[in-house]
Amino acid sequence: MARKLTIFICALFAFLQVNCQEGILHVSVGSQEKEYCLVYNSYFSNISVSLNDAIDYQLVNLSSSFLCSSSDVRPNELKGRAVVVMRGNCTFGQKAQVAQDSGATTILIASEEPLVTPFVNVTEYGQVKIPVALMRYRDMEDAYKTFGDSVSVKLYAPPTPVFDFSILAILFISTFTVGMGGFWSGAAEREKLNTAPMGGDSRGRTDSGNLSLYCLVRFIMFVAFAWVMLVLMYFFYAYFVYVMIVIFCVVSTTALYSCLDAIMEKLGCATLSFSCLGKGWSGRSLLLAALCIAVAVLWGVYRNEDRWIWILQDLLGIAFCLNFMKTFSVSNFKKCVILLGLLLICDVFVFILHFLTKDGQSIMVDVTLGPGSIAEKSGGKMVTVPAEPIAPFEKIPMVMQVPWFLAPNPCMMQFYILGYRGIIFPGLLVAYCHRFDVWTSSPKRIYFMSCTIAYFLGMVVTFVVVILSQMGQSALLCLVPFMLLTSGAVAWRRGEMKRFWAGTVYEVLDTSKKPSLPDVL
Template sequence: MEGAVTVVLVSLMFVLSEINCQEAILHISNESTDREYCIVYNHSWTPISATLDAATEYPLVNLTSTSLCNGSGISPDVMKGKAVVVMHGDCNMSQKAIVAQKLGATTLLIAKNRSLVTPSAIESEYAKVHIPLALMRYRDFLEAQQVFGEGMQVKLYAPPYSKIDPSIAVILLISIVTVTLGGFWSGACERDRLNSGDTGGGGGENKADSGELFLYSPLKVVIFVAMMCGMLVLMYFFYNVLVYIIIAIFCLASASALFSCLDAVMEKIGCGTLNFSIQNWNLSLRSLLLSAVCISIAVVWGVYRNEDRWIWILQDLLGVAFCLNFMKTISLSNFKICVILLSLLLVYDVFFVFITPFFTKNGVSIMVQVALGPDASGEKTQGNMVEIPAEPQAPFEKLPVVMRVPRFSAPAQNLCGMQFSILGYGDIIVPGLLVAYCSRFDVWINSRRKIYFVSCCFAYLLGMILTFAVMLLSGMGQPALLYLVPFTLITSSVVAGCRGEMRQFWAGTTYEVLDSSREPLLPEGRTDCTVEGERC
């Protein structure tokens, strides 16, 4: 059961990024009040002011009774020097704009009852339009009419936002702190095990007494990755059913992980426990209180999981706990297993992000489709296009397998709908397993400077920085493992090679459980667990 849960969650944890959108703000006011609404425009076609103060204010004329495909029946005096709002109709937008500017309008707003898609036209029409053109929701215009009546003054502006949003720094901080803490925790557990004289569990389950699960067989690693691929494909075809199963599993797994993390903190700071018995059950007051807190947090997240304004905080908290507990629980027994697992997952990540769009009907990669959900059409729009729903949409279910931080420097985007910077749990867990192995190896060789652990964490940081740099330059989400795996594997190999410890680093330790078909890792005739005079 534990292995199945692992496959289900880990197979869906990879990076996605924010989209380059073209939203702007419609500022409507009168003498006593003002409000702002979301509009969509094409900055390369009809640019508008970057700030509210720089924008020119115009009175708004209501012509929603027409689609303005021609100027018949409309007096130029009605539109001259004013902004005008018309309905979306059968003719194209450039035709409406040409008619509007011939009649003297200064700005054209097109109200739509359907999704707002970035305005476009045939190439020859772009040069003919000289006035700002934008799309707005028809329901927003009706609301504005109720608030302001007929005396509306409007300004259009598009606040600039930096691609290097502060949310990226928050995501980077979350990832590096989680990887570092997870690796440190794994090393601390290994040190406690060695100090207690525990040499690991036996039997076919390959579990230590502490509950850790060791991956030691290359065949099992291959089967594990194959199951991940199968799970991702199943999610692609049966998303609407399986998403609820994943949500339920995440609630259980994250509550358990959060309990494990908080209990370890309580133990570290010396928080005592009050033990008592009920019939044959031995209970702890601390465990009961922690269980209640963790279950409550998971339940609150499950109930309000689609409330974007604040629920991301709980999702990130549960996600950090899940990743930490995963890195502490799942142990890679040697560097050979690390190389096999990380290399296979690198191929997996690249294939499902870059290759699968050639096989899907809508040209969206399976990884993006599964991570964002089939109903997130606006979020998946590529390049310089954006799609905003014209009517309030029922919240669609999203997989809880990403860290999410809202963009801080995108007021127009957040007015149209919250935008997030996203990092998949897999981009923390997968390199984190190697970091955890390096931390344990430092314990085995009694490295006081923790050279393997520190160097691998630094390599992870550099890999993440490169990932975000490429994402910002290309304007596309990147498979982070494409950069993280080479950085961490090569750095670890170089450190082991320079220290002359590659053989030990590659083979791992001797307390791991081996297949009966494999030879012991110690040289023939050796019965201790020392390497060149140092305890391993």
């Protein structure tokens, strides 16, 4: 069985390969070699999918010419060779036709402008039989500076797998965060019940000391505020993105401190108390605060360094989500249904709205990725790559992100992302399920475990849809039905639906008494 499963996964992985319009230029002289970014058009003439199968050509430097006519090249100068020319003065098709007529095997077009997939009129596609690709002008200069005038080049474009193991990393991060946040919330509830005075009204105050999403009006206001912020970010991204960055730094610092302090407390680490200026201070708290501030500042300074800063962003994001699920609580299943239902309706509306936008892109994807992430949203159809190092566009940090592992790209890093909405709001339901387990002393935390498994399965379905559709999706579209139906089914099967729906520890433990706090819902 395991062998058949392995064969099936390998076959699926081999099948799920797509040819993109980005390639690699391999430049070498003797044992020295270096690789650069290419953007090409496979409709002219496709290139090899591996370096070993690629043909080696001598490169002729005609970067002082635009190669718009045959007079720009000497007889037999390009025969059997690759040629690099400058972009401009004529179309890509004209340059390619002149190079082909002169005997060139490949034409590289050096560009000081952003690289786009080279295109021509439909009638010209059948006439050009050689590979046509754009490269950065600065890369061409670097190649000749590094290797000299006589260089050999190979063009290849390894197929980009639709499935990447970074999906599994995102799946692990999200499931771990939701599960751990729900576990923390239930553990905090158990501690409160153990320390509460017997017979007091505090038993009915399930959210004492915490912020509670309490009534229908607050739910609607909360969801409406999130929706308004989404729309404002879409239309005024350049301004609001910096507000979100500042908020993220402040909130994530506090959240990371809360998580680390809880871990230290659980491990029994000493507080290292001391007195200064007549006041008592905790050395452990000061050290943790300094560490958390340093991490947030480091992220803030290097937030656009894609190659490694995602690790810090995910660390801060996990802490933010954990602290949110522990601090905010929903006191019954009815409120979970209302909250998640309202969010689901909004996401369905956004999903439908993307069909009406001029570029077919959803508001949520535009806001999440930022207006400068054209290539990330292209799906491999039309590629735009910056020609020069420029100030990177700012992105909203409220996402978990993991770079592609199997498809390293010399043009730009590509990520799989998951917004915090797909973690914290489903996490509120998981946290409620664990608290209900605590209130009813349910065996093996049946509600918590089943809801967490439902979240995992919902995320799996979400990623399958993303892979098959090649389009970003809201995780809540799958998560909400999976989790609500699963939790409701468990409560119904155990004959506890009435108590699960009403919630509150006071009602669960003593249904003969009225709750000490009025409940609007």
